[in-house]
Structure formats: structure tokens, C-alpha cells
Amino acid sequence: MRIVVSIKQVPETTEVKIDQAGGRVDTEGLTRIINPYDTYALEEAIRIKEASGATVAVISAGPEKTNESLREALATGADEAFLLSDQAFEGSDPLAAAHILARGIEKCGPYDLIICGRQAMDGASGQVGPSLAEELGLPMVSFVRKIEELKDGYIRVQRMTDDGYEVLEGPLPMVISVVKEINEPRLASLKGLMKAKRVEIPVWAAGDLGLDASRIGPAGSPTKVTKLAPPPPRSGGEMIPGTADEQVKTLVAKLKAAKIL
Amino acid sequence: MISKAEAKHIWVLAEQKKGKVANVALEAIGLARKLASASSQEVWAVLLGQDVGGLAEGLIQSGADVVLVVEHPKLDTFRDDPYVDVLAHLAENHKPAVFLIGANSAGRSLAPRLATKLRAGLAADCVELSWDAGNLVAVRPMYGGNVLATVTCPEARPQMATLRPKASPRPVLDASRKGRVEKVDLGGLQIRDRVKLLESVETGGGEVKLEEADIIVSGGRGMGGPERFAVVKALADAFKGAMGASRAAVDAGWVPYAHQVGQTGKTVSPKVYIACGISGAIQHLAGMRSSEIIVAINKNPDAPIFKVATFGIAGDLFEVVPLLTEAVKKEMS
Ligand SMILES: Cc1cc2nc3c(=O)[nH]c(=O)nc-3n(C[C@H](O)[C@H](O)[C@H](O)COP(=O)(O)OP(=O)(O)OC[C@H]3O[C@@H](n4cnc5c(N)ncnc54)[C@H](O)[C@@H]3O)c2cc1C
Numbered sequence: 001m002r003i004v005v006s007i008k009q010v011p012e013t014t015e016v017k018i019d020q021a022g023g024r025v026d027t028e029g030l031t032r033i034i035n036p037y038d039t040y041a042l043e044e045a046i047r048i049k050e051a052s053g054a055t056v057a058v059i060s061a062g063p064e065k066t067n068e069s070l071r072e073a074l075a076t077g078a079d080e081a082f083l084l085s086d087q088a089f090e091g092s093d094p095l096a097a098a099h100i101l102a103r104g105i106e107k108c109g110p111y112d113l114i115i116c117g118r119q120a121m122d123g124a125s126g127q128v129g130p131s132l133a134e135e136l137g138l139p140m141v142s143f144v145r146k147i148e149e150l151k152d153g154y155i156r157v158q159r160m161t162d163d164g165y166e167v168l169e170g171p172l173p174m175v176i177s178v179v180k181e182i183n184e185p186r187l188a189s190l191k192g193l194m195k196a197k198r199v200e201i202p203v204w205a206a207g208d209l210g211l212d213a214s215r216i217g218p219a220g221s222p223t224k225v226t227k228l229a230p231p232p233p234r235s236g237g238e239m240i241p242g243t244a245d246e247q248v249k250t251l252v253a254k255l256k257a258a259k260i261l
Numbered sequence: 262m263i264s265k266a267e268a269k270h271i272w273v274l275a276e277q278k279k280g281k282v283a284n285v286a287l288e289a290i291g292l293a294r295k296l297a298s299a300s301s302q303e304v305w306a307v308l309l310g311q312d313v314g315g316l317a318e319g320l321i322q323s324g325a326d327v328v329l330v331v332e333h334p335k336l337d338t339f340r341d342d343p344y345v346d347v348l349a350h351l352a353e354n355h356k357p358a359v360f361l362i363g364a365n366s367a368g369r370s371l372a373p374r375l376a377t378k379l380r381a382g383l384a385a386d387c388v389e390l391s392w393d394a395g396n397l398v399a400v401r402p403m404y405g406g407n408v409l410a411t412v413t414c415p416e417a418r419p420q421m422a423t424l425r426p427k428a429s430p431r432p433v434l435d436a437s438r439k440g441r442v443e444k445v446d447l448g449g450l451q452i453r454d455r456v457k458l459l460e461s462v463e464t465g466g467g468e469v470k471l472e473e474a475d476i477i478v479s480g481g482r483g484m485g486g487p488e489r490f491a492v493v494k495a496l497a498d499a500f501k502g503a504m505g506a507s508r509a510a511v512d513a514g515w516v517p518y519a520h521q522v523g524q525t526g527k528t529v530s531p532k533v534y535i536a537c538g539i540s541g542a543i544q545h546l547a548g549m550r551s552s553e554i555i556v557a558i559n560k561n562p563d564a565p566i567f568k569v570a571t572f573g574i575a576g577d578l579f580e581v582v583p584l585l586t587e588a589v590k591k592e593m594s
Pocket residue numbers: 036480481482483484506507508509510521522523524525526527537538539540541542543544545548558559560561564576577578579
């Protein structure tokens with residue numbers, strides 16, 4: 001069994017500045033980490049490897065420094081890593097990003113299971129996983145909270161829904177996206193970090209993937225971001241004074257005035 | 262690909278489950294009605310399922326001009342494969358200008374696949390949609406709600422968006438509205454159907470859904486233990502609302518993950534959000550900052566939650582919350 005985990009490198013914080021002149025989010029100088037959701041995806045792959053034997057490949061599309069996150073994934077237990085990197089990828093919307101990743105995954109070898117995070121912490125679109133499945137012509141289950149059974153050509157999972165969960169089964173290869181509930185990710189080990197240093201990470205550009213210029217970057221992105229703004233400030237900060245009794249009375253009066261009660 | 266020149270009308274997926282249309286789908290129809298009026302287009306509701314034709318009238322009363330009804334055994338319950346194939350087929354035949362889908366667990370899984378198949382642009386999890394010079398203008402939160410991005414899709418059609426639950430009000434039913442119901446025959450359409458549903462479990466036990474609740478009472482680490490969550494639950498029940506939790510409370514095992522609000526949990530925007538014993542970490546705020554009224558109850562007067570709270574109560578939650586529960590019960594009876 002070969003499992004591909006798709007990881008994105010994101011800024012470690014969501015408290016970012018907006019560069020109005022540049023019309024972009026300024027993440028310069030921020031520490032970059034593996035998207036927290038993707039650590040669950042990676043952990044799940046490593047657990048499968050430990051339980052029943054599997055090769056775990058990690059893949060990411062991003063700038064050169066994404067290498068660091070790929071090495072961290074290797075140090076945590078992945079066997080192979082692939083970086084898709086090209087200036088021409090910049091400005092790709094989720095549809096274009098999924099197109100790039102799909103071609104990268106096809107090039108990196110055979111796969112039985114592709115695991116994504118539920119969404120990236122920065123863009124938060126949650127589109128790349130399902131879009132990737134469609135690009136690869138594969139079935140997909142989103143929001144997986146448990147893999148119940150996995151064997152040659154078959155998977156059964158629990159998918160988190162709005163009011164509970166569903167049990168679904170289907171054929172491999174398949175794409176799944178995972179939620180936090182699925183496991184408790186481990187950290188990279190020191191021994192792993194030493195070993196990861198020596199692993200060669202292939203870097204593929206648009207040409208290596210045979211990508212058409214009209215399908216990547218701004219040209220391949222049907223959506224455009226026309227404005228970035230901070231959320232409207234909350235007019236908060238009114239403290240209700242008094243004893244607990246008085247506080248509750250005042251609050252109830254406020255909620256009545258707001259027609260809540 | 263659907264050409265811009267040909268595309269018209271605003272479509273909404275009228276997602277139904279067990280014969281009931283999802284609230285977020287109704288909210289989307291209400292919003293679509295406004296967009297359609299601003300652009301002289303029609304609202305088309307797309308209803309997929311088995312024996313669901315009876316729901317069409319309600320969709321018209323909610324604001325649809327046309328209801329496309331597709332009944333097929335493979336569409337009985339939501340699954341990505343058949344839904345994607347049928348919706349893509351309908352869109353290719355009728356060429357909508359806009360396609361709105363609810364941003365619930367089904368919609369957020371389905372919409373990106375449909376967009377990819379149609380090579381359409383998609384703005385995910387939008388909190389605001391408007392119309393400007395022939396284009397849909399979508400506003401969506403990024404970076405845990407710290408950035409609001411305005412997204413347009415100037416060329417590709419349909420312009421797709423998933424709409425966050427409760428971002429727009431439920432339309433008031435208008436019994437006098439007239440519309441057209443069209444039953445669609447799929448003919449020999451090939452429908453993929455690779456993933457099978459074995460079991461569907463509702464764990465809420467009839468509780469109000471977090472995303473749809475008007476009032477949410479959440480507890481954090483300040484609750485101190487699983488039994489003591491009863492205090493929060495009692496207040497939520499008094500309001501006929503839902504119970505939420507911070508990640509600290511979920512990680513401690515006091516409440517199931519399904520209740521977690523925040524960046525790695527659910528995003529909610531109720532009328533009132535009452536945070537009890539929650540400090541107000543940025544990751545928690547990411548999930549609830551768009552609530553209309555935020556009430557914070559915390560014994561630390563310097564807790565960051567008070568900066569976003571509409572009303573702050575510095576005090577011991579075990580003293581304040583039971584008093585509030587009694588007062589609310591009295592008001593509601
Ligand atoms: C990648 C990432 C994702 C995350 N995602 C989420 C998420 O989705 N949701 C989330 O909530 N967090 C999330 N977190 C965690 C977040 O950073 C905080 O750690 C968490 O929200 C803290 O929970 P808390 O407010 O309940 O606990 P604390 O920060 O410990 O606060 C407890 C509060 O209770 C008060 N208190 C104690 N006793 C009482 C009492 N008797 N009466 C009144 N007040 C009392 C204290 O004054 C304190 O302010 C995430 C973190 C990371 C790094």
C-alpha cells in the first residue's frame with residue numbers, strides 16, 4: 001500500500017497584517033509550519049504504516065522553503081517527499097492548486113490512498129481535497145473522523161456530518177480529508193530529523209509536470225481576490241458592574257431590549 | 262465550459278435530508294431572490310432526491326421561480342459522486358450564471374468537485390454575497406476570520422459560492438408566489454456511484470444543531486470538569502439553544518468534539534453567544550466572532566474575551582450562570 005499525504009505550509013499564526021498597497025496578506029517573516037489539519041493526515045498515514053505496512057509519501061506545492069515542512073514530515077515518519085515549486089504557481093486559486101497537485105501526485109508514483117487535511121489554516125477554503133479527487137477521477141470522502149477498515153482495494157470510514165456521522169465504504173484508490181478528531185499527532189523525533197536531512201527531495205516545476213500555462217497561476221484561476229479587509233471591529237467592551245444578582249438583572253434587561261428574551 | 266454570454270439565472274441547490282430542506286438552502290434561496298431582483302434574473306432551485314417533489318411548493322414560496330426536480334434512486338441520500346454528476350449535467354444543459362450551495366458538510370464536499378468538473382470558480386464559506394455589474398461579489402473569511410477577502414469570478418460560469426449557515430436570514434414564506442416545477446428526466450445519463458452509505462447516525466439526540474442555533478452557551482476550561490458542564494447545558498436548555506465548548510474543554514474529554522467552536526472546530530454566528538469560563542484565545546474567536554451579541558462570563562477581569570464581548574460579566578460562572586438560568590426560565594415561561 002502506498003499513501004500520499006498532501007501537506008500545505010502555512011504561517012504559524014492567523015494574526016496577519018494586510019498589505020493594502022500590494023493587495024495581499026503580508027506573511028513575511030512569520031514562522032511557517034505544516035498546516036495543523038495536515039498533521040492529522042500525516043499521523044493517520046504513519047499509523048497505517050505502523051499497523052499494516054505502507055509507504056508514506058508527502059507532497060506539497062509551495063515556495064522553496066516548503067522543503068523544511070517536508071523534512072519535518074519525513075522526520076515524523078514519512079518515507080518520501082516531493083516538492084512542486086515554480087514562480088508560475090504563484091497566485092493559483094484552489095482550483096489551479098488542485099490541478100498542479102494532481103499532476104504532481106500522478107508523477108510521484110502509484111497510490112492507494114490520498115489523505116488531505118480538512119482545510120488550510122490560511123486560505124481556509126477546504127477546496128483542494130475534493131477538487132484534487134475530481135482532477136484525478138477518484139472517489140472522495142470529506143471530514144473523515146475514523147478509518148474503520150483498510151485493506152487491498154477497500155476502505156470503510158466514518159465521516160463527520162452536521163448532526164452526527166456516517167459510515168461509508170468504497171474502493172481504493174480514494175481521496176479522504178480528515179478532521180481533528182481522527183487522532184493525536186506525534187512530533188518529529190530527533191533521530192528522524194537526522195535521517196530526514198539525508199533524504200533527497202525532488203523538486204518539480206511546471207515543465208516537469210507538463211502543465212499548461214493556462215491552467216496554473218492567475219491565468220488558470222477562475223476566481224480573483226479584489227479586496228482584503230480586516231473584520232469590522234466589534235463594539236465590545238461593556239462590563240456589567242455589581243454583585244452577581246445585579247449583573248444578571250442588568251444582562252436580562254439588555255437581552256430583553258435586544259428582543260432576545 | 263459554460264460561456265459567459267450564454268449563462269443566466271441564479272441557481273441554488275435545495276439540499277434535502279429525509280424529506281426536509283436544509284435551513285441553509287432556504288437561506289440561500291432568500292439571498293438568491295435579492296440577487297435575482299438586482300439583476301433581472303430568475304431563481305432556480307435544484308431539488309435532488311427520491312420522492313421529493315412535494316417540497317417544490319415550499320421552495321417557490323421561499324423565493325424560487327423555477328424548481329428543477331430530479332428523482333432517482335441514486336440520489337436518495339447525499340453522496341458526492343451521484344450529486345456531482347447530476348448537477349454537472351443539469352448545469353451544462355441549462356447554463357446557470359450563478360450556483361449557490363450551502364456551506365454545510367455536504368455542500369463543502371460537493372461544491373469543489375462540481376466546480377472542478379465544470380471548470381467554474383468557487384468562493385467557499387461566504388458570509389456575504391452581492392451583485393455588481395454582472396458579477397457575483399462574494400466575501401469570505403480567511404486566516405481564522407482575521408481577513409475578509411472579496412472574491413469575484415469575472416469570466417468562468419457558473420459563478421459558484423458556498424454560503425455559511427446563518428449568514429443570511431431565512432426567507433418568510435409567501436403563499437401567493439407562483440413558480441414553475443420542472444421534472445427532469447436524466448435519460449441514459451451515466452452516474453458514478455462508487456462510495457456506499459452503510460449507516461447514518463445522529464449523535465445529537467434531538468439537540469439543537471450548533472450551526473443553526475440562535476443562542477449558544479459555551480463552556481471552557483473554567484468549567485473544571487465534565488459533570489460541571491451541566492451548568493452550561495442548563496442555561497442552553499433554558500434558552501432552547503445549543504451547547505458549545507472551547508478546545509481546552511474538548512481536549513480534556515469533558516464534551517465531544519462535535520461541540521467544539523473555533524478554528525479547528527465549528528464556525529457559528531448565533532444571535533447570542535455566551536462564553537462561560539473561556540479566555541478568548543484567537544483560535545476560539547475565529548469560530549464565534551461574527552455572533553451578533555457576545556456575552557462573556559469570566560472570573561478574570563483581564564481575560565481577552567472581554568475585548569470582543571458585547572456584555573462582560575466579571576465573576577464566578579458557578580455563581581452567575583445558575584442565577585441567569587433561573588432568570589431566563591422565568592422570562593421564557
Ligand atoms: C492550531 C490551533 C487550533 C486551535 N483551535 C481551537 C479551536 O477550534 N477552538 C478553541 O476553543 N481553541 C482552539 N485552540 C486552542 C486555543 O489556543 C486555546 O488554548 C483554547 O481556546 C483555550 O480554551 P479555554 O478558553 O477554555 O481555556 P483557558 O484559556 O485556560 O481559559 C479558561 C478561562 O476560564 C476562566 N475561569 C476559570 N474558572 C472560572 C470560574 N469559576 N468562573 C469564571 N471563569 C473562570 C479563566 O479566568 C480563564 O480565562 C487552538 C490552538 C491551536 C494552536
